[in-house]
Amino acid sequence: MSETFPSATTRPDSAIIRERQRLSFDLDADICVVGAGVAGLTVALEAARLGASVAVLEGRHVGWGASGHQLGTVMPGYNLPIGDLIARVGFEDAREIWALSRQGAEYVRSNATEQLIPGIALSEGVLEVSNVDAGDQLISRLQMLSEDFETEVEGWQVERVRDEVRTGHYFHGVYYPRAFQIDGRKYVHGLAALARRAGARIFEDTPVVSIDSSGVRKRIVTPSARLRASHVVLAGNVHLGAPLQRLSETLLPVWRYATVTAPLGERLKEAIRFQGSVMDSDGVDHFRIVNGDRLMWASPETTWAARPQRFAGAIARRIRTIFPDLGDVEIAEVFGGATGQTVHGMPQIGQLRRGLWVTSGFGRQGLNTSAMSGQLIVRSILVGDDRWRLFSPFELVWAGGPTGRIAGQLVGLWGRGASAAAGALARYRERARAQDDIRDARRLKANLQAGTRPQTRRPPAGAERGKNEGV
Numbered sequence: 001m002s003e004t005f006p007s008a009t010t011r012p013d014s015a016i017i018r019e020r021q022r023l024s025f026d027l028d029a030d031i032c033v034v035g036a037g038v039a040g041l042t043v044a045l046e047a048a049r050l051g052a053s054v055a056v057l058e059g060r061h062v063g064w065g066a067s068g069h070q071l072g073t074v075m076p077g078y079n080l081p082i083g084d085l086i087a088r089v090g091f092e093d094a095r096e097i098w099a100l101s102r103q104g105a106e107y108v109r110s111n112a113t114e115q116l117i118p119g120i121a122l123s124e125g126v127l128e129v130s131n132v133d134a135g136d137q138l139i140s141r142l143q144m145l146s147e148d149f150e151t152e153v154e155g156w157q158v159e160r161v162r163d164e165v166r167t168g169h170y171f172h173g174v175y176y177p178r179a180f181q182i183d184g185r186k187y188v189h190g191l192a193a194l195a196r197r198a199g200a201r202i203f204e205d206t207p208v209v210s211i212d213s214s215g216v217r218k219r220i221v222t223p224s225a226r227l228r229a230s231h232v233v234l235a236g237n238v239h240l241g242a243p244l245q246r247l248s249e250t251l252l253p254v255w256r257y258a259t260v261t262a263p264l265g266e267r268l269k270e271a272i273r274f275q276g277s278v279m280d281s282d283g284v285d286h287f288r289i290v291n292g293d294r295l296m297w298a299s300p301e302t303t304w305a306a307r308p309q310r311f312a313g314a315i316a317r318r319i320r321t322i323f324p325d326l327g328d329v330e331i332a333e334v335f336g337g338a339t340g341q342t343v344h345g346m347p348q349i350g351q352l353r354r355g356l357w358v359t360s361g362f363g364r365q366g367l368n369t370s371a372m373s374g375q376l377i378v379r380s381i382l383v384g385d386d387r388w389r390l391f392s393p394f395e396l397v398w399a400g401g402p403t404g405r406i407a408g409q410l411v412g413l414w415g416r417g418a419s420a421a422a423g424a425l426a427r428y429r430e431r432a433r434a435q436d437d438i439r440d441a442r443r444l445k446a447n448l449q450a451g452t453r454p455q456t457r458r459p460p461a462g463a464e465r466g467k468n469e470g471v
C-alpha cells in the first residue's frame with residue numbers, strides 16, 4: 001500500500017476532512033483529556049476501550065501539533081541515550097523502562113493495521129547510522145541492546161551500510177528489524193477515529209483556558225462551556241499555556257522541519273536501496289523513501305517558531321551534501337512542528353496532584369513513548385497499575401524560559417557543528433587510510449621487485465617520532 005503526503009502544512013487531507021465539533025454545552029465525564037495529538041488520543045482510546053466516559057478538548061484540530069507533522073518512524077527507546085538512562089535510574093529500572101518503550105512501539109503496531117487505519121502503509125525496518133567510524137562502540141551498544149535490553153538488532157559493517165545507503169557520510173549501522181514506519185499523519189487521525197468509535201468524544205476548536213483541580217471533581221473551563229471530570233490528563237505538549245503555565249515552562253520547544261521531494265525517479269533507487277527509515281546517531285538527519293520515489297527528510301531545528309517554507313532550500317542542500325549523486329532535488333512540500341524537550345531528556349509521565357495527570361515532553365521520539373505513557377496513565381486511573389512511578393525520577397524541571405531557548409539553540413548548533421566536524425574527520429581518516437593502503441601496496445610491489453624485505457604498514461607518525469627522539 002502506498003503512502004500519500006498531501007501538504008502537511010496547510011492543505012487538509014480530503015480523507016480527513018470532517019465537520020469539527022466544538023464544546024458548546026456543559027458536560028460531565030470520567031476523564032478529560034487536554035490536547036488531541038498522539039499523546040492525548042492514546043489516553044482517550046485506551047480509556048474508552050476500558051469503558052470510561054472520555055472527553056478530549058482540542059484548541060485547534062486533531063493532529064494540529066507535531067503529531068500531524070512527523071515522519072512516522074516507530075522504534076524502541078527514548079530521546080535519552082540508553083547509557084544515560086542507566087546512569088540515572090540504575091540497570092534494573094532502566095531495563096524495565098526500556099521494555100515499556102518497546103511495548104509502546106508494539107502498541108502502535110497493533111493499531112496501525114490496514115483494517116483499523118486504512119492507508120497506514122506500515123513497512124518494516126529502521127537503520128541507525130553512525131557519522132563516525134566507531135565500530136567498537138557499535139559492538140558494545142549492540143551487545144547491550146540485544147543481551148541486556150532484549151531488543152532485536154543487527155550490526156551492519158560499513159560496506160553493508162554503504163551498499164544500502166550510498167553515501168560516504170555514514171559508517172557502521174544498527175539495524176532494527178522490528179522497528180517500522182507508518183504514515184504518521186494517517187495514524188493520528190486514525191487514532192481519533194478509533195477513539196470516537198470506542199465512545200470517546202472529541203471537541204475541536206475548544207481551547208482549555210483554565211482548570212480548577214483542587215476538588216475531587218475537577219472543573220475545566222473553555223470559552224463557551226465547562227466540563228467536570230474526576231481526572232484531567234494534560235497532553236498539550238509545549239502549547240498547553242494558560243491552564244498550567246508552570247508546566248509549559250518545563251519544556252523547551254524545539255521546532256523541527258521536514259520536506260517531501262518531488263518524484264526523483266531511478267536516481268533515488270541508485271542512491272538509496274534501503275526502504276525503511278534512516279537516522280544518524282547524532283539525531284541530525286532522518287529520512288525515508290515515500291510513495292516509491294520521493295524522499296521525506298527531516299533535519300533543521302529552531303527554538304522559535306518559523307515558517308517551514310524558509311527551510312526548503314536548507315534541506316535540499318543537506319540532501320545534496322549527503323547524496324551528491326542525486327543532484328538538485330525539487331522540494332514539493334515542507335512541514336514542521338514543535339517538539340517538547342525536557343531538561344533530562346525523558347518524557348513527563350505521571351500524576352501532578354490527585355486526579356491531575358501529565359503525558360508530555362516526548363521530544364523527537366513521540367510515537368512509541370506517547371503510546372506507552374497513555375497506556376500507563378489509563379491503567380493507573382482505571383485498574384490501579386502504578387508502573388508510571390518508574391518515571392518519578394524524572395521530575396519537572398524548569399527549562400529556562402527565553403534564556404533556555406537561546407541556550408538550547410546554541411547547544412543544538414554546537415551539537416550539529418560537532419557532529420559535522422566529527423563526521424568530516426572520520427571521512428578524512430578513512431580517505432587517509434585508503435591512500436596509505438595504496439602506498440603500502442605500491443611499496444610492497446617495489447620491494448618485491450627489488451628483492452628487499454617488505455614493510456606492510458608504516459608505523460604511526462608518533463611512533464616514528466618517538467624512535468627518532470630516542471636516538
Ligand SMILES: Cc1cc2nc3c(=O)[nH]c(=O)nc-3n(C[C@H](O)[C@H](O)[C@H](O)COP(=O)(O)OP(=O)(O)OC[C@H]3O[C@@H](n4cnc5c(N)ncnc54)[C@H](O)[C@@H]3O)c2cc1C
Binds near residue numbers: 071075207335364
Ligand atoms: C518534523 C518532525 C518529525 C518527527 N518524526 C518523528 C518520528 O518519525 N517518530 C517519532 O516517534 N516522533 C517523531 N516526531 C516527534 C513527535 O511528532 C512528537 O513527539 C509527538 O507528536 C508529540 O505528541 P503530543 O501529543 O505530545 O503533542 P502535539 O502533537 O503537539 O499535540 C498537542 C495538542 O494539544 C493541543 N493543546 C495544547 N494546549 C491546549 C489547550 N490549552 N487546550 C486545548 N488544546 C490544547 C494542541 O493544539 C495540540 O494539538 C517528529 C516531530 C517532528 C516535528
